[in-house]
Every structure is written in C-alpha cells, then in structure tokens.
Amino acid sequence: MEVVVCVKRVPATAGKITLTEDEVDTKFLSFAVSPHEECAVEEAVRLVEAHGGSSTVLTLGPAEAADQLRDALAMGIGEAVLLETDGTEWDAVATARAISDAVSARREQGRGLDLLLFGNESADTGDFQVGVRVAHALDLPCVTGVKALQIADGRAVAKRQVGSGWEVFEVDLPAVLTIKEGINLPRYPSVPGRLRAKKKEIERIVPERRPAGPERLRLHLPPEQERGVQILGTGPEAAPKVVEILREIGVMAQ
C-alpha cells in the first residue's frame, strides 16, 4: 500500500483573529496542520501499519512548512516532500496543479500510488476543492468527507457521516480521499519518533506559481456579534430563572 497524504501549514488560532495591514497577524500564533489533515496523516500511518508499504507526506508552503512535515514524520510517515513557495498565498487551482504535477512525476519515476489523502478542507482558506481538482487532473475517483475507511482487495469502502447516519461509497484503488476529523484519534509523536524525524531528509521542489483566482482583494473581520448577555445568577440559585427562560423560549417539553 503506497499512501501519499497532503497537508497545509496554517496558523493555530484560538481567540480572536487580528489583522495586520493585509494578512492575519501571526506574530503570537503557532502553526499546525489543519485538524482534518492531522487525522489524514494518522490514517496514512495506520494503513501502512496494517497493510505494509510506505507513506509520504507532501505540502505546498514556505520553508517553515518543513516543521509540519517533521511532525508527520514523527507520527510515523516515511518520507516528506516540500513544494516550496516564497510564502505568498496560492489559490486552490494553482495548489492543485502543483500537487498533481508532483504526484504525476513520482508515478513516472515508478513510485506506486494507492491512496492520495487530503483533509476535507483547510482550516484557514476553507476552499473545499484541492483534493477534487487533483483527482480530476490525475483521472482518479474521489470520495470527500470520509469519516470511516476500510481497504480490502484493491477497493476502498469509505463512509461519510450525514444527519441520519452514514453514506457508503466503494471505489477501486488508486483513489483520492478527503478525510474528516473523527475518522481516528491522532497519536502523539513519541520522543524517538521526533528524533528520527529530525534527521530525515526532506525532498524539496520549487513549483512555478500560476494564479487562477479568485483574486484576494482584502481581509476583514466580521462584525462583532455581541448578544448583550443577561446574567441569570450565580450557582444553583439561578435554576428557577433558567427554567423561566426555557419556558419563555418554548423549549420545555410540557
């Protein structure tokens, strides 16, 4: 089983986002891969543990994105490829093209490919499309939003969660899957894993950026949605007030 998993370095925001003139202010932020992708990395490691073969993590981003590749290596991914940019933002079309080219080149070099994994959408730009575009470029089937996966006899049974349960898709390998958080609980990298990852060589490729749009004009913060909080009280004494509100809103069963 040959698995390639694509990740993106994104700022790990928790509180309110602040902006510099035209960018997210990352001065006080750390970076990580998007949560869906962390699960895609874990899934890649588990697939190779279960079926043998090898795994590769690939990212398009600035030189610093090597940190995120090393995190994946520390979790048990075998090799890493950095499609290095100058830090300028790439749109989804350009990103998909660079990834497709890199994966095609590997296949031409005789590297196998059974599964190409992405996160369902990145945490920052949330474009919901890079995996699908790559699937079209490589002429591979694609299932998105995968939250449960079984591989047997050269086929993938991939499930998506919907309100009423699960939708099931079966596709032949090789295939592109976009993974959702919840498919697994990612492991913490071990200390020996971290040490191994530090020493590993990262393959670097510098792709050509060909923007296709949408063209970003400006970033801005949404208007604050202060709801004007009404404090109902402190501790258990607030219970009658709470129930009064439940009645008012009309959510009491009786």
Added chain:
Amino acid sequence: MILVFVEHEAGVPLATSLESLTLGRRLSKVMGLPLHASVAGDGARGVAGALGAYGASAVHAVEDPRIADYAPTAWARALAQVAEAGDARVALAAATDRGSEVMAHVAAIAGLPLAASCVAVAAGDPFVVTRQRFGGSLLEDARIDAGLKLLTVAPYAVPPEEVEPAVEPEIRTVAPDLMEGDLRVRLTGREAADDGRVSLSDARVVVGGGRGVGSADGFRSLEELAGLLGGAVGVSRAVTSLGWRPHAEQVGQTGARIAPDLYIACGISGAIQHMVGCKGAKRILAINTDAEAPIMAKADYAVVGDLRGVLAAVIEEIRRLGSS
C-alpha cells in the same frame, strides 16, 4: 442565466438550497438574467413546484437511472452541461457537504476558479464576493474573473425569501452526456445511526459540554437535561480529542453546524472554532465558572458557577414543575 444547484430530500428542497436560490434571485435581478435551478436524484421533478415560490423560472431535472442516487462527479457533469448549454453567468450551490463537493467537481471539469462559502456578492464589474475563512471568523473580499462564476453559499448567510406571486417554473428534462469515469463514485449504501437519538442538526435544544465538564462521567447530567428537553448533546473539540465523547457530537469548524432554538453551553470557553459551529443558534445560555470566559460575551444568558451544581438544580426544578 443564473443557475442554482438545489439539493432535496425525497422531493423537499433543503433550507440551505432555498438560501442559495434567494441569493441567486438577487443576482438575477441585478444582472438582468433569468433564474434557473438544477435538481438531480430520485424525485427531482417533484421539487420544481416548490422552487417557483423562490423565483425559479425553469427547473432542469436531471433524469438518468444510473445516477438516481448521489453520484458527485456525474451530478457535477450534468450541472456543468446545463450551465454550458444555457450560457450561465453564475452557478451556485449551498456550501453543504454535497453542494461543496458537486461545485468542486464542476470547477475541475470546467477549469474555472470556485469561491467557497460566500456570504455576499457584489455582481458588478469587477464581480466581487465576500467569503468566509477560518470557518467564518475572518472574511475575504475576492474578485472572480471568469465567464462563468462559480460559488458556494455559506449556510445561514442569506435568509430564504419567497416571491409574490410565485412563478410556475417550466420543467426541462436533462439527459446528461456522462463520461465513463463519472460513474466511478456512486453512493452504494446507507447505514442508519444506531442509537435513535435526536440528531444534532435537527435538535431544538442542544446541551453542549466542554473541557469544563471534567470527565466522560460528567456528561451524565448533560444527557439527562438534553433528555428532559427532547434535545441532543453536543461537545467541543477538546472533549472529542480527550476521547470523552464520540466525534459525531462535536460542534464547530471540524464538526457539526447547529441551529437550535437554544444552545446551553456548559463549561465551554468559547474558542472561535467552536463558536462558528453554534452561531446559527437562536439563543445561547452559558454556564461557566469563569465570568470572563469568551463565551460569556457571545451568550444571551449566563449563569456563573460550577456546572454540576447548576445543572443538578435546573434538572430538579424541571422535574418538580413536571410532577406538580
């Protein structure tokens, strides 16, 4: 034309699709173009009548027995062909799982950019969309230069508006010209959720728990309250990462988006990734020991205090009233 991809369940259009249709109608007015809808899947034809109330003058019903059930690439191929045949200027869908997926395929097939999760559109020259980043905690204005503009519409961004009087849409049958590869991915089965509980997305009340609940056991009182109110339990990402509760219950950017009448947030600090999942809630009641927690500023009502004591008292009060 302005072309809207409409999702439906057994012939009833989804609310998110009516939102897209409403945005589509605004664009059709500004751009002076007719508003059309495209519907695929079993019962597609039956949806048409309901779409006239939202201004669709024509409904393209994709009818092909091979793709009567969901087939993302094939449905996208059909949509792309309808758009091309009708010289569509804008094609849009709701930014749901299916809407996002189908539009991504359309974009890949047509070789065009796609603006995801838009909340507003200025359909002038240039054509500028405002779209969500970071699940909606940041907005981006972006310009699309393409003969056919492709976009998805963020849920809850555009309230559905009916037109007066409703129009009678013309129904056009679409027999798509599918390629071999389009049929590789088709929905091949469904599995029902095994527990018969109220689903998060439909619940009128969601009782949410965060790290402040303290342990997996701590969720018993949240379940009890949810049960009394006929609601569902939701959790923050911290809780699923700790393995206390299943991921299916997660509310937030990487989990479910909910829109209950009331969201009761217990021991939840209010990180933006969580808040983007519950901003569709009509009312928020926060229970937290920390009066300065970010959730307090985003709630309508708040109780300051330890949630165990507060929940126990609320449950007792509801039971007392129920038995009297």
